[in-house]
Amino acid sequence: MKEKEIGELELDREFLLSRRASKWCRYPNDVIPSWIAEMDFRPADILQDSVRQLVDKRDYGYPRRHLMPAERLISEAFVKRMEERFSWHIEEAAVQPVTDLLQATIAAILAFTEPGDRVAVHTPCYGPFREAIEDAGRSIVEIPMRDSGSGYEPDMEALEQAPAGTRMLVLCNPQNPTGRVLTRTELEAIAAIAARRDMIIFSDEVHADFVYEGGRHIPIASLSADAASRTITANSPGKSFNIAGLRCGVMHFGTPELLERFRRRIPRLLLGKPSIVSIDAAVAAWTHGQPWLDQVMALLDRNRRIVIETLAERMPKLKAYMPEASYLAWIDCSAMGWKKPAASVFLDEARIAFSPGESFCTSHGDFVRLNFATSSDILRETLERMEKIAG
Ligand SMILES: Cc1ncc(COP(=O)(O)O)c(C=O)c1O
Incomplete structure (x- = not known):
C-alpha cells in the first residue's frame, strides 16, 4: 500500500495499519492505538534518502x-x-x-x-x-x-x-x-x-x-x-x-x-x-532533521491543546495538565469511580488502547497515558470515543 498524504506529515489509518511497527499491529483493527511512544507521522525525507542510498547499493x-x-x-x-x-x-x-x-x-x-x-x-x-x-x-x-x-x-x-x-x-x-x-x-x-x-x-x-x-x-x-x-x-x-x-x-x-x-x-x-x-x-x-522536527512540533502543539481543551470542556471528570514536552498526556480518571483499571475500561468499552497507568506505577491504575502524535482525524475520533464513556 502507498502512503496517502494528509497535510505535510500525517499518515492515514489504512496506511498505518498496513505497516508492521508495534503501535498499529498489537491490537485488532477496530482499536485505536494510543499507547507506545511512536508517532503516526512520516519520517523526514532526508533520513529516507540516506537509508535509500544503502538499499540502492546493497551496501550492507x-x-x-x-x-x-x-x-x-x-x-x-x-x-x-x-x-x-x-x-x-x-x-x-x-x-x-x-x-x-x-x-x-x-x-x-x-x-x-x-x-x-x-x-x-x-x-x-x-x-x-x-x-x-x-x-x-x-x-x-x-x-x-x-x-x-x-x-x-x-x-x-x-x-x-x-x-x-x-x-x-x-x-x-x-x-x-x-x-x-x-x-x-x-x-x-x-x-x-x-x-x-x-x-x-x-x-x-x-x-x-x-x-x-x-x-x-x-x-x-x-x-x-x-x-x-x-x-x-x-x-x-x-x-x-x-x-x-x-x-x-x-x-x-x-x-x-x-x-x-x-x-x-x-x-x-x-x-x-x-x-x-x-x-x-x-x-x-x-x-x-531540525526543519522536519519543527513541523512536527507545530502539529504536536496543536494536538496537545486539542486534548487538554477537549478534556476540560467535554470530559471534566478526567484531569490532565498541559504537557510541557513530548506527545503524551497523563490523564487521571479516578473521578470516574470505575471498578476496573481505566485502560481496561477504555479498551473494552471504547476500543482505544492507552498505555495503562499501572505500567508506570502500580498504584496508578486510575490513570492512562494518551499518545497524541497522530493525525487530527484519528485524534478527533479518539476523543469522541472517550467522550462516549467519560463525558
Ligand atoms: C524515557 C524513555 N526512555 C527510553 C525509551 C526507550 O528507548 P529505546 O527504544 O532506545 O530503548 C523510551 C521509549 O518510550 C522512553 O520513553
Missing part, C-alpha cells in the same frame, strides 16, 4: 566512513547537536554509542551500583526503568512526582531521605509520563541532593527535543563540574525522528573517570554496535 558490509569506524559519526553528530540545541559543550571521546537506551540504562546500573544496592526513580515512571533496576538485582526507591494542584513536581524531601544504600538516581527529563520539563532550580536541587548523598545520576533525556515554546531543556550534566562528575546522560534520535525501530542511541559520561569506571565493568564488546542503517539515519536526522 561492516561500516566505515571517511577512514574511521562509522559509529564515530554518531558521537560527532551528537556533540554538534548538543552544542546547537542546548549550548552544552561536550567532547566526542566522552560519548559511547549504544543500540538502545534500555541497554544504556541497565549497563549503567550494573557499572555504578552493586547487587543489593538501591536505585531511586521518580514515579510514575517509564515502566522498563523498573524492569532494568529489578533485572540488575537492585531494589527500587520510588520518589513521587507529586500533584501540586497546578502540575507534577518531584518530591525533593523523599530523594533527600532515600534509604541508605541508594547509590543511583534514574532521572527522566523531560519526564515520561507526566510531560514535566524540570526547571533549572529543580535540577539544581536534585544535583545538590545527589552530591550530598553521593549518588550517580543516570539521566534519560530522550524526550529533550520535544520541549514546547516557553520551556527549555537543560541537561543536568551541564549544570556544574560536580553534576557532570556524577552524571551519565542517555539520548537518541529514536523518539524525536520517529526511528525507534532502527536502534541507535548514545551515552555521555560527564568525566573521563566515569567512563573509565564504566569500561572496567562493562566491556565494550558487550555493548555491540549500532547497525549501518541506524548510523546513517541518526547522523542525517541529527545533522539535517
Whole structure:
C-alpha cells in the first residue's frame, strides 16, 4: 500500500495499519492505538534518502566512513547537536554509542551500583526503568512526582531521605509520563541532593527535543563540574525522528573517570554496535532533521491543546495538565469511580488502547497515558470515543 498524504506529515489509518511497527499491529483493527511512544507521522525525507542510498547499493558490509569506524559519526553528530540545541559543550571521546537506551540504562546500573544496592526513580515512571533496576538485582526507591494542584513536581524531601544504600538516581527529563520539563532550580536541587548523598545520576533525556515554546531543556550534566562528575546522560534520535525501530542511541559520561569506571565493568564488546542503517539515519536526522522536527512540533502543539481543551470542556471528570514536552498526556480518571483499571475500561468499552497507568506505577491504575502524535482525524475520533464513556 502507498502512503496517502494528509497535510505535510500525517499518515492515514489504512496506511498505518498496513505497516508492521508495534503501535498499529498489537491490537485488532477496530482499536485505536494510543499507547507506545511512536508517532503516526512520516519520517523526514532526508533520513529516507540516506537509508535509500544503502538499499540502492546493497551496501550492507561492516561500516566505515571517511577512514574511521562509522559509529564515530554518531558521537560527532551528537556533540554538534548538543552544542546547537542546548549550548552544552561536550567532547566526542566522552560519548559511547549504544543500540538502545534500555541497554544504556541497565549497563549503567550494573557499572555504578552493586547487587543489593538501591536505585531511586521518580514515579510514575517509564515502566522498563523498573524492569532494568529489578533485572540488575537492585531494589527500587520510588520518589513521587507529586500533584501540586497546578502540575507534577518531584518530591525533593523523599530523594533527600532515600534509604541508605541508594547509590543511583534514574532521572527522566523531560519526564515520561507526566510531560514535566524540570526547571533549572529543580535540577539544581536534585544535583545538590545527589552530591550530598553521593549518588550517580543516570539521566534519560530522550524526550529533550520535544520541549514546547516557553520551556527549555537543560541537561543536568551541564549544570556544574560536580553534576557532570556524577552524571551519565542517555539520548537518541529514536523518539524525536520517529526511528525507534532502527536502534541507535548514545551515552555521555560527564568525566573521563566515569567512563573509565564504566569500561572496567562493562566491556565494550558487550555493548555491540549500532547497525549501518541506524548510523546513517541518526547522523542525517541529527545533522539535517531540525526543519522536519519543527513541523512536527507545530502539529504536536496543536494536538496537545486539542486534548487538554477537549478534556476540560467535554470530559471534566478526567484531569490532565498541559504537557510541557513530548506527545503524551497523563490523564487521571479516578473521578470516574470505575471498578476496573481505566485502560481496561477504555479498551473494552471504547476500543482505544492507552498505555495503562499501572505500567508506570502500580498504584496508578486510575490513570492512562494518551499518545497524541497522530493525525487530527484519528485524534478527533479518539476523543469522541472517550467522550462516549467519560463525558
Ligand atoms: C524515557 C524513555 N526512555 C527510553 C525509551 C526507550 O528507548 P529505546 O527504544 O532506545 O530503548 C523510551 C521509549 O518510550 C522512553 O520513553
